[in-house]
Amino acid sequence: MAAPLTPVLSPPAAVICDLDGTLVDTVLTRIEAWMRTFAETGLPADRDHVASLIGSDGKWLAERVAERTNRSLTADEAEAIDRRAGEQYGALNTDPRPLPGAGEFLDALDAAGSPWAVATSSRPAQVQVSLAALRREARPVVVDGLAVERAKPEPDLLLAAADRLAARPSDCWCVGDARWDMLAAVAAAMVPVGVITGAASAADLRDAGAVAVVDRLDDLIGLLRPA
DSSP: OOOOOOOTTOOOOOOEEEEETBBOOHHHOOOOOOOHHHHHHHHOOHHHHHHTTTTHHHHHHHHHHHHHTTOOOOHHHHHHHHHHHHHHHHOOOOOBOOOHHHHHHHHHHHHHHHOOEEEEEGGGGGGHHHHHHTTOSOEEEEEOSSSSOTTTTTHHHHHHHHHHTOOGGGEEEEESSHHHHHHHHHHTTTTTEESSHHHHHHHHHHHOOOOOESSSGGGGGGSSSSS
C-alpha cells in the first residue's frame, strides 16, 4: 500500500515524467538487456544490483557494475557497454505497454492545461517505440540521455526539460519510479513524486527524497488543480 499523499504536494505548473517503469512497463526488459550485455562482455553482474540501477545514466550504471568486480572502465568502454545495452533493449522492446493509469494521468494533465515532458536517461533510438505505445496525438517534449552530458542521478535532464517547458524548476513535479529520478529531482530543486511501478519500493523512493509516493499515476489526478 502506498503512503498517503502529503499536504506539501501542491498543484504543479509543469510535470516532468520518467519513461521506463513510470509511463511504460519496460523495466524487466531493461534489466534483461543489461544482463545479456554484461554476459556478452564478460563482466559479472548481479540481477538485483542491476535492477536497483535501472533509470540511471547507462555509462554510470556500467561503471557501478564494474566496480563490484574491482574493475575500472575507461570512458570508451562504458560508452560501448551502454550502446550495446541499448541495442539489446531495442531488439527486446518490441511491444511495450503503458502502465496502468499512465494514459489517464497524461489525459488529465492535458485537460488541466499542465505542460509536461518526458525526461529519460535512454538514448534516442531506445525511446521511440515506448513513446508510440503511449498513443498521444502529438509527440511530447522529450529530453533524452544524449541531450545532456550527465543523465540521472544528475539534475541536467530535468533542468533541460523544465527549460523546454518554460517552467521554474521549483514549480515542477518530477514523477518517476526509480531512486535516481528522486535524487535528480532533489538536485534540480523540483518536487519529487514517486510511483511504485518499477524496481524501487516506496521506502526506496522516500529515502531518495520523494515527498509523495503513489501506487499508480492516476492516483495523482486529483492533485493537479487547486482545491
